[in-house]
Amino acid sequence: MPKGSLNSILFTGSSKSKRKVVDWKTRFEIALGTARGLLYLHEECRDHIIHCDVKPESILLDGDLSPNLVDFWLAKLVGRDFSHVPTTTRGTRGYLAPEWISGLPITPKVDVYSFGTTLLEIISGRRNLDLKVQDSSLFYFPPWLATQIQQGNTMNIVEEGVAEEANMEEVRSLCVVALLCIQEDEEVRPSMMQVVQMLEGKMEPQTP
Template sequence: MEKQVEGSLIQFTYGDLQRVTKNFSEKLGSGGFGSVFKGTLIDSTEVAVKKLEGFGQGEKQFRTEVSTLAVIQHVNLVHLRGFCTEGSKRLLVYEYMSGGSLDSHIFQNKSTVLDWKTRYQIILGIARGLGYLHEKCRECIIHCDIKPDNILLDKDFCAKVADFGMAKLIGRDFSRVLTTIRGTIGYLAPEWISGLPITSKVDVYSFGMMLFELVSGKRNTAHSADGSKIFYPSWAATKVVEGDIFSLLDHGFKGAADLEELTRVCRVACWCVQDSEADRPTMGQVVQILEGVLEVSMPPLPRVLQLLIEDQSQINS
């Protein structure tokens, strides 16, 4: 069976993981890097096994990157339990998160609306997890793919960031994978598109975009009644700057949210999606704002969003 290597990390054989997952029978989801399956270890611990696809990395390099990821432990980061590398097969074994993805709670499972208190704790948890990756690790880890699918919840709705370190594991192909997976507009910072160097501020941008979705329960790109596409953050940012933040709230709340917290979150979202990375806060600053340690001033309307609003009104007229 599995053997202990690299500190707390377990090295599994492919056969182990076939057994653990009942031959990869229960699929939890799939993304740009591969599919994830539910498994149960001999001691009854539940795990999530990720089969990585289209992987060009050598075994030695893969082991090195995996062992650096295993050291990273934080209450708001999904814990890596083990790995498997056999021939061309590369698999990662994570703790299982019974609450599923944030995406499923905001957009798919509309029967139970997450209340404001829970959402605020989720937002704070994500910010703390990212702040740890950016500022507390030996070298800064940029996630590069922050979106609701990559935020998982445990049974108590504690939020944990999943899939961090993928950029390092996948190496050169990473940005190609990213831009092909998602349209440029969803959560991608402008510097991806303009080819500027990528810094931790791309995560800050994606985090800001995700906040709009968490507050409203709406996807950033939605279709209006007449079938035209609305880019929701443009409208939301305008409302924040106008001071009309209650109009942004998910209707399921029936207006029940803490005004001070809501103001903080909406302003932070706007600051995070500023066009220039220099104008965006660090995740450490975001955590301090959300904890009420730092004040947050009224943000300017990001120029990219301003242009989108003008385009929209021209299309509509």
């Protein structure tokens, strides 16, 4: 893919080049396109598929910066008559749903969790887990982000250089969707159908 991975444009290169390429509109379209891809895997293709390793490195961008899901070597086929799959494979640290870490059978909700984590990174331009930051409260990003949402500090969440042209209500909405996706209880997480509907504005995301 000519533009490489989402990881490469979010986390590598100079900050100036990142801001020029990854504006807010582009970030939103990448998030929505990725969600639609996961919805296709979970519900629309002949054999339902759990990707099992959704992360910025698994999202490649074409010349128009449209996202394409790749790296299916951990993927699991899910029959239409059951929803839980036992697995001993492991995805990538920082994107793993709690039920995987606990050794429980997985469902498509593991992809929802990983998508939520990736969505936080798309919004903020920073890793969800970063032990190099000076402020220890930012080591693990989601709790800090949730606090910012509760306090109405949406501007603090978006990557510097992008916030000026971002729609703050849209940013807040995406943050709420991401927080819904990373709920510890898989039953509370939305399906990818619901995620797509929320991103498209067809369903109002309720702050968890």
